Amino acid sequence: MPHTIVSDRCEGVSDCVDACPVACIHPGRGTNSRGNPFFWIDPDTCIDCGICLQVCPVEGAVLAEERPELQKRP
Numbered sequence: 646m647p648h649t650i651v652s653d654r655c656e657g658v659s660d661c662v663d664a665c666p667v668a669c670i671h672p673g674r675g676t677n678s679r680g681n682p683f684f685w686i687d688p689d690t691c692i693d694c695g696i697c698l699q700v701c702p703v704e705g706a707v708l709a710e711e712r713p714e715l716q717k718r719p
């Protein structure tokens with residue numbers, strides 16, 4: 646099951662972007678509800694390796710399940 650970035654929790658640190666082996670984490674448009682840049686995971690490309698969850702320093706920003714209602718996409 647693809648992973649999800651909770652848009653309103655992401656702080657835009659981008660550790661996950663550099664770590665993702667298939668480059669499926671992309672910048673969101675604008676900022677989230679807390680004024681931070683954020684990223685989103687393309688569920689069609691994600692291979693569910695879990696590395697983004699391991700490297701993200703922000704509690705609750707990455708979920709190991711597909712939750713499209715929590716993740717803004719362009």
Ligand code: SF4
Pocket residue numbers: 650654655656657658659660661662683684700701702703706707
């Ligand atoms: S999900 Fe975590 S590591 Fe990735 S951009 Fe957001 S805060 Fe940074």
Ligand code: SF4
Pocket residue numbers: 647648664665666667668669670686690691692693694695696697698
């Ligand atoms: S689970 Fe793996 S493939 Fe999917 S977004 Fe995270 S690092 Fe990339």
